[in-house]
Structures are given as C-alpha cells and as structure tokens.
Amino acid sequence: xxxxxxxxxxxxxxxxxxxxxxxxxxxxxxxxxxxxxxxxxxxxxxxxxxxxxxxxxxxxxxxxxxxxxxxxxxxxxxxxxxxxxxxxxxxxxxxxxxxxxxxxxxxxxxxxxxxxxxxxxxxxxxxxxxxxxxxxxxxxxxxxxxxxxxxxxxxxxxxxxxxxxxxxxxxxxxxxxxxxxxxxxxxxxxxxxxxxxxxxxxxxxxxxxxxxxxxxxxxxxxxxxxxxxxxxxxxxxxxxxxxxxxxxxxxxxxxxxxxxxxxxxxxxxxxxxxxxxxxxxxxxxx
Amino acid sequence: xxxxxxxxxxxxxxxxxxxxxxxxxxxxxxxxxxxxxxxxxxxxxxxxxxxxxxxxxxxxxxxxxxxxxxxxxxxxxxxxxxxxxxxxxxxxxxxxxxxxxxxxxxxxxxxxxxxxxxxxxxxxxxxxxxxxxxxxxxxxxxxxxxxxxxxxxxxxxxxxxxxxxxxxxxxxxxxxxxxxxxxxxxxxxxxxxxxxxxxxxxxxxxxxxxxxxxxxxxxxxxxxxxxxxxxxxxxxxxxxxxxxxxxxxxxxxxxxxxxxxxxxxxxxxxxxxxxxxxxxxxxxxxxxxxxxxxxxxxxxxxxxxxxxxxxxxxxxxxxxxxxxxxxxxxxxxxxxxxxxxxxxxxxxxxxxxxxxxxxxxxxxxxxxxxxxxxxxxxxxxxxxxxxxxxxxxxxxxxxxxxxxxxx
Numbered sequence: 139x140x141x142x143x144x145x146x147x148x149x150x151x152x153x154x155x156x157x158x159x160x161x162x163x164x165x166x167x168x169x170x171x172x173x174x175x176x177x178x179x180x181x182x183x184x185x186x187x188x189x190x191x192x193x194x195x196x197x198x199x200x201x202x203x204x205x206x207x208x209x210x211x212x213x214x215x216x217x218x219x220x221x222x223x224x225x226x227x228x229x230x231x232x233x234x235x236x237x238x239x240x241x242x243x244x245x246x247x248x249x250x251x252x253x254x255x256x257x258x259x260x261x262x263x264x265x266x267x268x269x270x271x272x273x274x275x276x277x278x279x280x281x282x283x284x285x286x287x288x289x290x291x292x293x294x295x296x297x298x299x300x301x302x303x304x305x306x307x308x309x310x311x312x313x314x315x316x317x318x319x320x321x322x323x324x325x326x327x328x329x330x331x332x333x334x335x336x337x338x339x340x341x342x343x344x345x346x347x348x349x350x351x352x353x354x355x356x357x358x359x360x361x362x363x364x365x366x367x368x369x370x371x372x373x374x375x376x377x378x379x380x381x382x383x384x385x386x387x388x389x390x391x392x393x394x395x396x397x398x399x400x401x402x403x404x405x406x407x408x409x410x411x412x413x414x415x416x417x418x419x420x421x422x423x424x
Numbered sequence: 425x426x427x428x429x430x431x432x433x434x435x436x437x438x439x440x441x442x443x444x445x446x447x448x449x450x451x452x453x454x455x456x457x458x459x460x461x462x463x464x465x466x467x468x469x470x471x472x473x474x475x476x477x478x479x480x481x482x483x484x485x486x487x488x489x490x491x492x493x494x495x496x497x498x499x500x501x502x503x504x505x506x507x508x509x510x511x512x513x514x515x516x517x518x519x520x521x522x523x524x525x526x527x528x529x530x531x532x533x534x535x536x537x538x539x540x541x542x543x544x545x546x547x548x549x550x551x552x553x554x555x556x557x558x559x560x561x562x563x564x565x566x567x568x569x570x571x572x573x574x575x576x577x578x579x580x581x582x583x584x585x586x587x588x589x590x591x592x593x594x595x596x597x598x599x600x601x602x603x604x605x606x607x608x609x610x611x612x613x614x615x616x617x618x619x620x621x622x623x624x625x626x627x628x629x630x631x632x633x634x635x636x637x638x639x640x641x642x643x644x645x646x647x648x649x650x651x652x653x654x655x656x657x658x659x660x661x662x663x664x665x666x667x668x669x670x671x672x673x674x675x676x677x678x679x680x681x682x683x684x685x686x687x688x689x690x691x692x693x694x695x696x697x698x699x700x701x702x703x704x705x706x707x708x709x710x711x712x713x714x715x716x717x718x719x720x721x722x723x724x725x726x727x728x729x730x731x732x733x734x735x736x737x738x739x740x741x742x743x744x745x746x747x748x749x750x751x752x753x754x755x756x757x758x759x760x761x762x763x764x765x766x767x768x769x770x771x772x773x774x775x776x777x778x779x780x781x782x783x784x785x786x787x788x789x790x791x792x793x794x795x796x797x798x799x800x801x802x803x804x805x806x807x808x809x810x811x812x813x814x815x816x817x818x819x820x821x822x823x824x825x826x827x828x829x830x831x
Binding site for chain 1: 471472474478644647650652655673677686698705
C-alpha cells in the first residue's frame with residue numbers, strides 16, 4: 139500500500155512538471171504555429187536564473203522562482219518580437235531559429251556555469267509520515283504549486299477575455315483578426331507565458347535534482363511526447379497526456395530496466411499515431 | 425728541425441681548429457637540450473553533453489597535471505627536457521563524438537599519446553580510432569567491459585582505480601565497518617557495463633559474507649527522475665544499497681529520494697565522485713549514512729601531492745570538487761611518469777616499459793600495475809583508495825584503503 143501511494147505521488151509530481159512544460163510548448167505551437175525546439179533550453183535557462191537569484195544573490199527560493207518566471211516571460215516577449223515574428227509563416231526559418239537559440243543558450247550556460255554541480259536549495263523541507271508512507275514535503279510542494287498553476291492557467295484560458303482570444307487565434311487566426319483580436323499581442327503573450335512556465339518547471343527540477351546546461355533536451359522530448367499524444371489544441375488533452383507519460387516514467391522503471399521506459403513512451407506514441415494521427419484529444423486536421 | 429717544429433705547430437693548430445669546428449654542433453646541441461621542447465598529449469573530455477558538469481571538472485584536472493609537471497621543469501627524455509602541452513577535444517559525451525574527437529587528435533594534431541576518457545562508450549569509440557594507429561591511450565577510468573579494455577586493446581592503460589578496484593575496496597570497507605550488512609541491493613547504469621559488472625559484484629560480495637538481493641537495478645543514463653530506481657532498491661528491503669557507476673547527479677538524486685522515502689540504512693557507492701557534489705544534489709538533510717570514494721581536503725593523513733592538487737584546484741579554478749580533478753591530475757601525471765621511465769616518445773617503447781613498472785606514483789599514494797587475470801592485460805594502475813562518508817550533512821574522511829591488487 140505504501141509503495142502504491144508513493145508511486146502515485148511520484149507519478150503526479152512528475153506529471154505536473156511534464157504538463158507545465160508541455161502546456162508552454164503547446165501554447166506556442168497552437169497559437170503562433172511555431173515548433174519551438176528551444177523550449178527545453180528555456181527550461182534549463184529558467185532553472186539557472188532561479189539558481190543565481192537564490193544562491194548567488196541570496197534571495198528567498200520562492201521569490202527567486204517568481205522572478206525567474208517573470209524574467210523568462212520578458213525574454214519570451216523579446217524572442218517573439220525579434221526571433222519569431224520576422225519569420226511568421228515560414229516554418230523552416232523558425233525551426234532554424236529555434237535550433238540556433240538552443241545552441242546559443244546551451245553554449246552560454248555551459249560557458250558560464252557548466253563545470254561542477256549546481257542545485258537550487260529545496261523549496262520545502264521535511265518528510266510527511268503516515269504509518270509506512272513517507273512523502274517528501276518538497277515533492278508535495280512541487281505537486282501542489284504545479285497543480286495550482288495549471289488550474290489558474292486553465293481558468294485563464296477558458297474564462298478570461300484574453301484566454302478566449304488565445305483560443306480563437308489557435309482555432310482560426312484569420313477569423314480572430316476579423317473579430318478585431320490583436321493577434322500580435324496574443325502571440326507575444328503566448329510566448330511569454332510559455333517561457334514563464336518553462337522557468338517554473340526548470341526551477342522545480344533544479345531543486346529536486348540538479349542543473350545541467352544540457353538538461354533541456356530530455357524534457358523537450360517529453361513535452362513533444364505529451365503534445366503529440368494529447369493532440370494539438372486541447373488543454374484537457376495536455377493534462378491527460380502529461381499524466382500518462384508521467385505515470386509511465388514513474389512506474390515503468392519499478393517493473394523493468396530504465397531504458398525500457400524511454401522506449402515504451404515513444405512506442406505508445408508511434409502506435410497511437412498509426413490509429414489516431416490527431417492524438418487522443420486533438421481536432422481532425424489540427 | 426725548424427721545419428719539423430713548424431709542421432708540428434701547423435698540425436697542432438689544424439687539429440685545434442678541427443676540434444673547434446667539430447665542437448660547435450656539439451655545443452649547439454647541448455644548448456638545444458637545455459631548451460625544453462614541447463610534448464603534445466591529446467586529451468578526450470566531455471566538455472559538452474549530459475555528463476559535462478563532472479567531465480569538465482575532470483578536464484581541469486588534466487590541465488592541473490600538465491601544469492604541475494611543467495612547473496617542475498617538465499619530463500626528461502635522453503637528456504632533453506619536454507614541457508607538456510595538452511590538446512583537448514570534446515567528445516560531447518557520445519560515442520560518435522568520441523570517435524570524431526579521437527580522429528581529430530590523430531590526424532589534425534598527430535599525437536602519439538592520448539589521455540582522458542571515462543565512460544565506456546566514449547572509450548570504445550575512441551579506441552576504434554586510436555587502437556589501430558597504435559596511439560598509446562591512457563584512460564581515466566573503465567567499466568570492465570571487454571570491448572573497452574583488455575587483450576584487444578594492447579596500447580591502452582588505465583591510470584587510476586576504476587570500477588572493479590572501487591567495488592573491491594568499498595565492499596572490503598563495508599565488511600569491516602558494518603559487519604551487520606548481509607544483504608545489498610545493487611544499482612548500475614545502463615551504459616553497457618551492467619551485465620559484466622553485476623556477476624563481479626555478486627562474487628565480491630559473497631567473498632565478504634554478503635548476498636545480493638534480486639537482479640541488478642538498472643537506469644538509463646539520460647533518465648530524468650531517479651525516484652523509481654531508489655524505490656525499487658528500497659522495495660527489496662536490503663541492509664544496504666550499493667550504487668555502482670554513475671555521476672553525482674544520478675547518485676545524489678537516488679540518495680535524496682531514498683532518504684525522503686524513509687530509508688535510513690546504509691547507502692554506498694563504489695565509483696569515484698566528489699563527496700561535496702553528491703552532498704549538493706542530495707542536500708544536507710538526506711546526506712547521511714552514506715559511504716563513497718572521495719578525497720577530503722585538509723585531512724591530516726592525505727599525501728602531500730594530494731594537498732598540492734587541492735591547493736592548485738582552489739587557486740586556479742576556485743572550487744572544491746577535487747575528486748574529479750584528482751582523477752584528471754593522476755591521468756596526466758602517471759602517463760608522464762611512464763613516458764619518462766621509458767626514455768622514449770615511441771608509444772610502443774612506452775607501452776613495453778609501462779607494463780613492467782613495479783611502482784608508479786599517483787596523488788593518492790604509490791600504486792602498482794595489476795589486472796592480468798581480471799582484464800586479460802596488466803595495464804591498470806592500482807592506487808590506495810580514500811573512503812569518505814556523508815554524515816549528518818558533512819563530508820568526513822573515514823579511512824585510507826591500501827592498494828587492493830586487482831588480480
């Protein structure tokens with residue numbers, strides 16, 4: 139029983155990180171029609187920014203997390219304006235741009251902070267114990283903050299005017315323009331939110347594990363797995379996809395060797411795409 | 425008579441002039457020998473890629489080794505001084521990156537000696553280029569896979585204690601310090617070595633009165649979360665958890681998760697990682713009842729050379745993750761000893777001399793060549809091993825293990 143509860147919490151915690159990452163990736167993909175391969179590198183950068191604020195500047199970890207999200211959000215505005223907007227409608231150039239961003243961000247991080255071990259101090263300390271069940275407060279905090287953030291984001295997209303504008307742009311950009319929606323503003327907001335979400339995910343992972351300049355690659359693959367599994371254009375789908383991939387990654391290593399889990403996640407996606415090319419919750423033709 | 429004297433004078437003068445002319449190149453050569461020449465050694469390091477945080481620290485150690493030798497005047501071969509110049513190539517922590525880096529060292533830099541290399545797939549890939557060219561390859565580690573190191577790699581040496589040496593000395597220490605440990609769960613990375621190492625662990629543990637619980641628990645080198653790995657090991661309820669190879673980020677994560685999940689028994693690792701790096705990843709709360717191979721700065725029993733490496737690491741790079749810099753330092757320092765002992769820059773001469781050397785000095789003390797039975801080749805340098813512990817969030821030196829000769 140204790141093992142099952144522990145595995146469930148681990149699965150939820152990992153899923154919440156995957157969902158935060160995937161939601162940012164999916165926002166930019168569905169609203170801006172950009173496959174932002176630099177999303178993993180932005181996740182890494184967010185972690186390092188939080189580290190420098192918390193460890194080098196001595197700020198409180200939570201404040202550092204908030205500032206890292208804000209700073210990465212501002213970086214997102216810059217990227218949208220100067221790196222993506224000039225190439226809207228030209229997917230090849232945007233892909234090259236995002237790959238260039240990966241190289242620039244990873245090389246810069248490697249140059250300045252690549253040698254040695256760096257971790258963000260834990261966001262919460264202690265262990266919650268109930269009988270045979272032990273759960274770290276840090277993991278619970280990650281899970282709760284991730285969950286709250288997702289709920290806020292879902293409400294924002296579903297209930298606010300700006301959120302609805304984002305959905306409109308994602309569904310039909312031409313129609314959105316005809317309705318008077320300022321599509322550039324919505325695009326910029328989407329990239330900023332995406333970067334801020336990546337920073338939150340990177341900061342949590344940097345505290346739970348450690349920071350590495352090349353840590354974004356694996357997480358980018360996870361985000362792509364979740365988005366493809368879910369289908370493009372569905373927030374609910376991202377939640378479900380993140381839960382599935384997170385649970386597989388948290389539970390499968392208990393049953394089999396480590397490398398098998400990586401293959402199984404991708405195997406599931408390949409099989410799914412054969413039968414349901416639009417993903418589990420995606421729209422036909424999306 | 426007078427004529428004879430004149431002839432003698434002319435002859436003497438001629439002889440003097442001839443000797444003078446002949447001595448010019450000799451004097452010049454002597455002067456040349458006083459001018460040090462440069463010996464270029466290639467170096468393979470993961471400057472980018474998943475293991476680069478630790479590999480870059482190791483690369484600093486390579487440079488510290490070269491600096492130390494050069495500060496002492498270099499090495500002398502047949503009266504000629506040589507200063508060491510390292511040419512570092514990034515293997516990107518991938519096999520293809522290692523093959524490319526080795527190719528560059530061989531064909532662009534035309535080196536005869538290559539140092540570095542830690543992970544088995546990088547060493548195997550580099551060897552596919554360096555081996556056929558008979559370049560002497562002094563690796564910094566090995567994981568005991570036959571493709572990586574053995575009779576098929578006659579020009580390869582391992583300059584410091586590696587997986588097998590680490591497992592032997594750590595299990596010996598655990599048997600001495602914690603005789604109550606009778607069962608262990610074994611965690612190994614999936615880097616191609618788990619199938620080779622696991623039977624060795626079973627055998628070594630059995631020889632020390634321990635049994636291994638279940639099969640090897642393996643993890644992918646690019647895993648994101650190590651929580652399930654720690655929980656799988658805990659699920660077997662062993663007296664202790666044994667971690668074979670892996671980087672501090674992996675082992676620190678496993679330690680942290682195990683402690684956060686309520687596992688309070690002994691956890692130990694058998695490869696060589698900086699104690700403070702693991703402490704950083706696991707955090708002070710989780711860093712207790714943990715044994716590892718790591719040097720401890722300032723410990724009174726440390727050899728002077730180790731303290732020198734520590735001092736130089738702090739002075740040049742400003743950090744204290746010295747286990748990796750020590751490994752890197754020894755890699756270059758020991759290779760240079762072998763070259764100097766051979767009194768030759770020919771890799772074959774150096775190989776022939778090195779495998780017969782009965783004493784070789786590293787920063788942890790004096791070692792010997794070993795490994796004939798285990799690897800099929802006696803090209804491993806076995807050195808004294810430092811055992812440290814993480815106790816209540818502090819790094820503590822526990823014991824120096826004398827050289828355990830790998831058969």
